[in-house]
Amino acid sequence: MAATHGARTRQLAAGWSLVRSGVEVCEERVDTRKEYMCIPDLGDGTDPLSGVSTRVGPEGLVQQNDDVPLYRYSSASLAPVPRTTFGSEQIRERQDLQRLLLNDLSILGDDLLAITEEYGAFKDSSRRIDILALDRRGNLVVIELKRTDDGGHMDLQSLRYAAMVSTMTLDHLVETYAEARHVELEQAKLKLTDWIEEPLEELPNRVRIILVSADFSTEVTSTVLWLNDNYGTDIACFRLSPYRLGDELLVDLQQLIPLPEATDFQIQQRRKVTATAANRESGRDFTRYDLVLGDEIITASSKQGAVKLAIIAAHRAGVDIDSIRAATRGHRWNAVHPRAGESVQDAFVREYPDSSPGHRWLDLEVREGDIAWTTPRWGGPDTETMLDALARASRGKLRIEWSKSDVGGRA
Structure with missing residues (x-):
């Protein structure tokens, strides 16, 4: 039939x-x-x-x-690739799947930095988080992994972990990362500072959750959708589907919740609805600034944008590099020496292999001879202090004034 x-x-x-x-x-x-x-x-x-x-x-x-369609293409036909299971392939959770994910979390998102695995520094509890990560906004991310076809009780389990880890301090995060990566505390602190978009005085209370499983039962997906929709949680579900193709084992990764097409919209909606609570929890605000840089007027600039524009304008006006650095934590600036045809970013990676270029300003065009200067993306609570310091350093060469914009602000 x-x-x-x-x-x-x-x-x-x-x-x-x-x-x-x-x-x-x-x-x-x-x-x-x-x-x-x-x-x-x-x-x-x-x-x-x-x-x-x-x-x-x-x-x-x-x-x-079970028959999720995956086909092998040839000029003659589309041949179905048979699906298998992690159990039958003797693929283990921690020793295999968890190890591979830990080595490359970009599989789940390019905004994830692995902190440690099997984290269990909880008082009066023997529970352990499979992978603890950090996103670019400074939020901790609990990643739980199952190779089963129903996800078990990982939704409830991960909620417990998120609640328990939400009390982690920034200092403890640095210590945890240093211990896991076998580096000194100062090196770990610099790495995390470079990773986070804006400077943080302390970690936000908000914790993201990512669930990875061979499949999910309706109990799990229904719970996740209900929590995300009604309580503003940030829980994502990824399905790992193994396929056997001759001697090769293929793994298909699909994001089920939220749907990739809806992710950006849902994030924007969630931020809008929960802005007040998020600001209270993290101690951050979204104040914007109006600037006067000589004859130029700039409105509604972000914190990072305001500091960056002031640095560039001061340099173009002839303010010496030492004065600009002194106004913006000069010890955090790095001098790089680009070779012929080499970009500032490539030069930075070559000269500072242990530092991430992702959260530095590499396009300031602040140069002294063959030296190109880079700096972390300043902003956050230091914004107004740095703008005042840059205004003082630029006296006689550039007028720098600032005021808080009517756009944005603390919710």
Whole structure:
């Protein structure tokens, strides 16, 4: 028997019959298990799920169909790649999957820095976080990993971990990173300072959660969606699907929650709705500044933008480098020596291999001969102090004035 799903037609498996409800086209298993494989029937010849179906079991739990389509292309055909399991492939959670993720967290997002694994510095508790990470905004990120097909109770488990780690201080974070990476405290502090977008006096209380599993039960996904929608939590779910292709093991990674297409919008909405609470928790505000730089007037600049523009304007006006550095924590500036045809960023990476260039200003064009100066992206609580210091350093050469803008501000 053939079943037509929108514009798709394929053979029904033995023991299944076609059921049309008016809302869905389903294949019903003709036995006591009462399982269904369904897709929405829009009645317009389209398949909104692109061939991906779900299975509704006797308990009413929705699970992803085991046959997630993955095909090997050749000039003659598209051959399906058989799906396997981590268990049958003898892939272990900690020794294999966790180890590989720890080595490259960019698989889950380019804003993640691994701090440590198996973190368990909790009083009166033997629980351990699989991977503890830090994002660019200074938020701790709890990453939990399962190789099972239902995710177990990782939603509840990760919430406990997030609550327990939310009390971590910035000093303890530095100590934890230094111990895990076998580096000195000062080197660890510099690395974390370079990583975070803006200087922090202390870590925010907000903790993100990332769940990674071979699949998730409806209990887990429903709980995550409910928490994200109603309580402003930031929980993401990634599914790891293993496939066997000859001697190779392939792993397909899909972000299920939130959908990648909706991530940016949801983040913006969440920030808008929870701005007041977030500011109170982190001690940060989003004040913007109006600047007068000589004859130029700039409005509604961010904290980082205001300091950066003032530095560039002062240098162009002829203020000496030493005075500019003295006004903006000169010991944190780095001199680099670009070779012919080499960018400032490439020169920085070559001369400072242990420091991240991602959160430094490499485009200041502040130069002395063959030296190009770079500095961390200043802002945060130092903004007004640095603007005042730059104004004093520029007297006689450039007029620098600032005021708080009516745009933005503390919620």
